[in-house]
Amino acid sequence: MTARRLCRPLLIVLTTTLAAPACYTLIKHPRVNTAVYEEVQDSRCTSCHYEDEVWGFHHPPAQRFYAGEDYGDWAFYYAVPWWYDSYWYFVPSEPGTPLQHVRDLRPGVEKGTIDGTTGGPIGPPPDVKSTGGSIRAKDTNDSGKAKTDEKSDERTVRPKSDKGKDEAKQKDGDKGKKES
Amino acid sequence: MLVSRQASLWSACLTLFVSAALIGTGSILFPSPASAQDINDAVTFEDLGFTQRLAVGARPAGMAGAYVAAGDDVYSLIYNPAGLARIRRIDLSVGFQYATNDVKNVFYGTSSETGFSSTTLDAVAIAYPIPTYRGSLVVAGGVWRVMSSQFDILNRGFNTDTGTFDDYLLQQSGSVYSYNLGFGVDLAPELSVGMNGFILDGTINALTQFSYRYPPPLQDGEIETATLIDDAEVDLDGYGLTLGLQYHPHHLLHFGLAVTMPTSIDLQGNALTEEAWYRFNAADEFAVDQFVVEDDYTIPFRVDAGVSFTLPQLLLSLDAGYSDWTQAEVNNVRLKDENLNAVFREVIDIRIGGEYLVPGTPLRLRAGYALTPYALDDLQADRIEGNAIQKAKVDTERQTLAAGLGVLLNRVLTIDASFEYQTGKRSIATLADERTSQRVVLTGSYRF
Numbered sequence: 088m089t090a091r092r093l094c095r096p097l098l099i100v101l102t103t104t105l106a107a108p109a110c111y112t113l114i115k116h117p118r119v120n121t122a123v124y125e126e127v128q129d130s131r132c133t134s135c136h137y138e139d140e141v142w143g144f145h146h147p148p149a150q151r152f153y154a155g156e157d158y159g160d161w162a163f164y165y166a167v168p169w170w171y172d173s174y175w176y177f178v179p180s181e182p183g184t185p186l187q188h189v190r191d192l193r194p195g196v197e198k199g200t201i202d203g204t205t206g207g208p209i210g211p212p213p214d215v216k217s218t219g220g221s222i223r224a225k226d227t228n229d230s231g232k233a234k235t236d237e238k239s240d241e242r243t244v245r246p247k248s249d250k251g252k253d254e255a256k257q258k259d260g261d262k263g264k265k266e267s
Numbered sequence: 268m269l270v271s272r273q274a275s276l277w278s279a280c281l282t283l284f285v286s287a288a289l290i291g292t293g294s295i296l297f298p299s300p301a302s303a304q305d306i307n308d309a310v311t312f313e314d315l316g317f318t319q320r321l322a323v324g325a326r327p328a329g330m331a332g333a334y335v336a337a338g339d340d341v342y343s344l345i346y347n348p349a350g351l352a353r354i355r356r357i358d359l360s361v362g363f364q365y366a367t368n369d370v371k372n373v374f375y376g377t378s379s380e381t382g383f384s385s386t387t388l389d390a391v392a393i394a395y396p397i398p399t400y401r402g403s404l405v406v407a408g409g410v411w412r413v414m415s416s417q418f419d420i421l422n423r424g425f426n427t428d429t430g431t432f433d434d435y436l437l438q439q440s441g442s443v444y445s446y447n448l449g450f451g452v453d454l455a456p457e458l459s460v461g462m463n464g465f466i467l468d469g470t471i472n473a474l475t476q477f478s479y480r481y482p483p484p485l486q487d488g489e490i491e492t493a494t495l496i497d498d499a500e501v502d503l504d505g506y507g508l509t510l511g512l513q514y515h516p517h518h519l520l521h522f523g524l525a526v527t528m529p530t531s532i533d534l535q536g537n538a539l540t541e542e543a544w545y546r547f548n549a550a551d552e553f554a555v556d557q558f559v560v561e562d563d564y565t566i567p568f569r570v571d572a573g574v575s576f577t578l579p580q581l582l583l584s585l586d587a588g589y590s591d592w593t594q595a596e597v598n599n600v601r602l603k604d605e606n607l608n609a610v611f612r613e614v615i616d617i618r619i620g621g622e623y624l625v626p627g628t629p630l631r632l633r634a635g636y637a638l639t640p641y642a643l644d645d646l647q648a649d650r651i652e653g654n655a656i657q658k659a660k661v662d663t664e665r666q667t668l669a670a671g672l673g674v675l676l677n678r679v680l681t682i683d684a685s686f687e688y689q690t691g692k693r694s695i696a697t698l699a700d701e702r703t704s705q706r707v708v709l710t711g712s713y714r715f
Contacts, residue, residue, distance in 0.1 A: 114397055
C-alpha cells in the first residue's frame with residue numbers, strides 16, 4: 088500500500104465535499120436587502136425557510152430522530168443546534184386547550200406557558216441577524232389559538248392556521264423589517 | 268531426523284535464524300515450503316487482531332455495531348462519517364472497555380485453555396457542528412481502540428506427525444488505537460457524505476515460548492529437547508481512509524454506505540531469542556540472538572452498507588459488510604498455499620441491532636446480533652513447525668450477542684453501557700480452536 092493509492096480517492100472526495108456544501112449547506116446567510124414576513128413567500132427565502140417559520144431554518148429535528156412527536160429531553164439532546172440562542176419549543180396542544188404549552192429546553196429551566204404565567208422566565212428571542220434563526224416550530228395545532236409572548240412582545244411562535252398566521256403576520260408587520 | 272522448528276510470530280526472521288543455527292550445529296535442515304511461510308504470516312495476521320474490528324462506543328456496541336445507517340453521534344466517525352452531519356450539538360464522549368478472552372485448544376487430542384482480561388480506554392472523541400444556515404457541517408476527531416492484539420494461546424500435547432511432545436505458548440498484549448479526523452456534510456436535505464482519515468498507532472509485546480521433546484530411544488548426540496524463548500516488542504503504525512454516505516429518503520428510513528480504503532500497517536521492532544538444544548549424551552548448546560522485525564501488513568478494502576428504520580420509540584438497524592481478504596498482503600505479497608489458493612477468504616458479515624426508548628423515561632434499551640465469519644480459511648496445528656495446515660472446518664461461525672442500555676441525564680449527558688458475548692469454533696483433524704470473549708463498554712457523552 089502506498090500513499091499514492093490513497094491520493095486519488097482522497098482528492099476526489101475532498102473536491103466534491105468542499106464544493107458540494109456551497110450547493111446546499113450554507114455557513115453564511117445570503118445577503119438580503121429587506122425581508123419582511125410577506126417576502127418569505129419569495130422562492131429565494133422558501134428554499135431555506137419554512138413557509139410558516141420566517142426565523143427558523145431547515146434543521147428538521149425529528150426527521151432523523153425517532154418517528155413520532157414528543158421526545159422531550161431527547162429532542163434537546165439530538166435536535167436543537169447548539170448555536171440556537173432560543174430554545175423555544177412547541178408542544179402541540181389538545182383541541183380546546185386554552186393555552187399552548189411551551190417548553191424551554193435549556194437545562195434547569197422549568198416548563199413555562201406561552202403567556203409566561205407559570206414556570207420559568209420567557210425571554211425574548213434573539214435577533215435573527217446574529218443567530219441565523221431562533222424559533223423551532225416543531226408542530227402546529229388546528230385550533231388556531233395562536234398565542235404570543237406578551238412579556239417579550241416578540242415573535243415566539245407561529246401556528247400554521249390562517250388565523251394564527253394572520254395574527255403572527257400582524258405582529259411581524261408591527262415589528263417588521265428586522266431581518267437583513 | 269530433525270526438521271526446522273520455527274516460531275510463528277516473527278516467522279520470517281526466526282526461520283532464518285533457526286535455520287542458520289541448525290545448520291551450524293550440523294543438523295539436517297528440511298526447509299518449509301513457501302506456502303508454510305504464507306500460512307505463518309496469515310496466522311500472525313489473525314493473532315495480531317488485524318482481521319477483526321472492534322465495535323467501539325457503548326451505544327453502537329450494544330447494537331452489535333449496526334451503525335452505518337443508524338449512526339448519529341460522534342461514533343459515526345468510525346462507522347460512517349456521513350452520520351456526523353446529524354449532530355446538532357457539540358458532542359464530547361469518553362469510554363472505557365473491559366474484556367475477557369478465552370481460547371480453548373485441542374491439540375492432537377490434548378486440551379489446553381488460556382484466559383486473560385484487559386481494561387483499556389475505548390474512546391475519546393469530540394464532534395463540533397459548525398453553525399449553518401442550511402444543511403449541516405460537522406467536524407470531528409478522536410482516538411478509538413479499534414483492534415485488540417491481546418491474545419494468549421497454548422498448544423500442548425504429543426504431536427503424532429513429528430513424534431515429539433510439543434509445548435507452544437504465545438502471550439501477546441497490545442492494542443491498536445486509531446487517531447481520527449473527519450467531517451460530515453449535508454449535500455441535500457436527504458443526503459449526507461463524510462470522510463474520516465485515520466492514523467493507527469500501538470505497541471505490541473509478544474512472548475513466544477516453545478519446546479519439543481523427542482521420546483526415547485535416542486542415539487548419542489541427538490537432540491532430546493529443544494527450547495526457544497522469543498521476546499519481541501514492536502511499534503505499529505498505519506493509516507487509512509473511510510468515506511461514507513447516508514441517504515434519508517423518508518424520516519422513517521435511512522440508508523448508509525461506508526467504504527474503507529486498504530489500510531496499511533507497518534510493524535517495526537526488535538526481538539530477542541534464546542534457544543537451547545539439549546542433546547542425548549552430548550554437550551548442550553545455547554544461542555542468543557537479537558534481530559529486527561520489520562513487516563508491512565495490508566488490510567484490504569472494506570464496504571459496509573446499512574439500513575435503519577425509525578419507528579415510534581424504536582430504532583432498528585441492519586448492516587452488512589464485505590471484505591475480500593484474499594487481497595490481504597504481508598510485505599506486498601498475497602498469502603497463498605502450496606496450490607496457490609488464498610489462505611484468506613472473502614467475508615460478508617451481518618450486524619443487526621435495535622434500540623427501544625422506554626416511553627416517558629430517559630432510558631434506552633438495546634440489543635444486537637452480529638455474524639462475523641473468520642477471514643482466515645486455514646488452521647495451523649503445529650505452530651512450532653509452521654506445519655499441519657489444513658482448510659478449517661467452521662464448527663461455529665464467529666458471532667456476537669450484544670445488549671446495552673443508556674440513560675439521559677439532565678438533557679445533556681448520556682451514560683451508555685454495553686455487553687458483548689462472542690464465540691466461534693474452527694477445527695481441523697489435529698486441532699480444535701474455540702474462542703470466546705466477553706466485553707463491557709462504558710461510555711459517557713456530553714452535549715454542550
